[in-house]
Amino acid sequence: MESFDDIYLDLSKQPGKCRLAESGLGWKPSGGQTFTLDKSEMITAQWSRAARGYELKVIARNQGVIQLDGFRQDDFDTVQKCFKVWYAVELVHKEHALRGWNWGKTEMGRNELTFNVRNQPAFEIPYTEISNTNLAGKNEVAVEFSLPADGEETGTNGHLGGARSKGRKMGGAVDQLTEMRFYIPGTETRKGRKKDQEDGADEEDEGEEEDANAANVFYETLMDKAEIGEVAGDTFATFLDILHLTPRGRFDIDLYEKSFRLRGKTYDYKISYDNAKRFFVLPKPDDVHSLLCIGLDPPLRQGQTRYPFIVMQFKRDEEVNIELNMTDDALQTKYAGKLQPRYEAPIGTVIARIFHGLTGKKLFQPSPLFVSHHQQSGVKCSIKANEGHLYCLDRAFLFVPKPATYISFENVAVITMSRVGGAVSASRTFDITVALRNGAGEHQFSNINREEQNPLEEFFKAKGLKTKNEMDEDSRMMAAALSADPDLAR
Structure with a gap:
């Protein structure tokens, strides 16, 4: 030894x-x-x-x-x-390349991606450390690395760092590389699929060769080698062409045992159910659509942009009939009472129920204590220039779609209702400013219809939230000014 x-x-x-x-x-x-x-x-x-x-x-x-x-x-x-x-x-x-060049040739081995400079490896990336890859442009491929959910979640022993934590090795370091981009110009010749050889040896021709974009070839090879998406096993269910408000676009959704995948024309995302912390089912105030929001930690990354919430939109009357790709044995033992073998309901409801069954996490809905002036669950408002809807949940506020903002009632210090500006529109709308405890900042929701003031005030009161109404003070001052001038009072 x-x-x-x-x-x-x-x-x-x-x-x-x-x-x-x-x-x-x-x-x-x-x-x-x-x-x-x-x-x-x-x-x-x-x-x-x-x-x-x-x-x-x-x-x-x-x-x-x-x-x-x-x-x-x-x-x-x-x-x-x-x-x-x-x-x-x-x-x-093996000697590593120490020239400092940032151009070279990639080589995809059995277990890792190697970047060679003059036939010497400059660095190697194990496939287990790659969480996702995307085509960031015509000739550019982005490679994202696995992130630990927090500093401790890096293996069987948190204090050891990345030891024995495949897919989170680098989580033990003080700083961590999260993304790398490769610029891959030109085209590459690759063989197409071989013809059926049942008709004899004459058909032994090599598959037709075709020129393909080199970045595309790299992307597809890496997707295959790193088993992104496929590593989760067989898909239990697939939903095609689902509209997403955040990140914007249409994505196909593949649901696996431990993760789900969003497949778009440009971007693919693989998200573990462990990272999906909260699910919200929200009826949109237009009586036509419903929203499914998924809160993520760590957030989804697309280049420099972070998405802490995925927001999907469905038509309420769009029905779907789907049978889960799952054995009866698995349904009865692993998901007994959580999943059904077949679903026939509005598509948003079906996706939400399957997520609930696979993750075991609660589906949050708007609080029954709040009903808007128009008998809806959400109130139309804006955060800066972004229009959206504010939902009052049992324990939090949620603004969607962009920027998706979640505010727990525990963190609310005071809510101020105020009228901004002296224009005519000021009498029709008002603003809400939610100040957070311990000076953690504030969130302002503006351009709320004046008719929603009473329902919101009653909800704040029911939840025991401290409120300050500056609009009433303005109204009293205006009334006092009017009564002081007899001509105006008439």
Whole structure:
């Protein structure tokens, strides 16, 4: 047995002891669980200079890329001998490109994407760390990396950082790379599908070759290699061409066991159910549409833009008839009472119910205590120049679609109702300013119809929210001014 101290596994925060034995290798941190890798799992091994000294990188059959960093230069001969004699695996010494060039050639291996500069790797990205990829332009591909939901959610031991946390390795670091973009110009020749060979050997022609956009080829290959979307297994249900107000566009929705996927013409998103924190079913005040809002943490990212909410819009009278792609056994054991084998109802209701069944999370609806002047659940208003609707829920306010704003009643210090400006429209509309506790800022909802004042005031009172009505003060001052001048009073 050979033992090495101060070795870091998969970018872990804390070091551990690495041991090589005839049966395989192991890594044990102080106060954590042991990681082991059987010798039958090992395919290839690589030795290279890394952040904390020298890194031993092992490609395993089932566990993908395993990185062990912190070896000394003198350890190479010992490690190489162990791998050759015990594991029958050659330890390859690989030099990284240190030129600092940002152009090179990508190579997609079995477990990772390698960026080579002059046939030397500049960096490697394990596919497990890639959460999504999008065509950001005609020749540009954006690659997004997995983010931990919070600082602790980085593996079996939070204090260890990224150790044993495939897909969240980098979460243990102070700073984390979240997105990388590749500019890939030109076209690439690729073979089409082969013809059916049932008619004999004459049809053995190679598939027709076609020129395709190089960025598209890279994108499709990476989607396939990183198993984005497909990793979730078979789709339980698919809904085509669903209108989304945030992010704007039409997306196909694929629902899997542990995640769902939005497929658009330009962008694809894969979202874990763990990241979907809240679901809201909201009737739109036009009596025609309904909204399904999904609160995400961490938010969905599209370049520099973050979307903390997904907002879908459906027609209330658009019915759908769908049968879930799920075995009777799974329905009865895993989702007993949560999902039905078949749904026939308005499409928005069906999608919401399936989400509820798969995630087990509650579907929030507007509070029955609030009914607007027009017998609706939402009130039309604006945040700055963006028009939308404010919904009063049992424990929070929600403004949709853009910018989607969620305000919990627990965080509300005071609500001020005021009339802005001296124009004629000021008498028809008013504003609400929601000040948050502990000086955390405020939210202003403007251009609310004056008829909604009483229903809103009654709701605030029912919920015990502190309110301040500046409009009544203005009205009293106006009445006092009128009564002081007999001519005006008439």
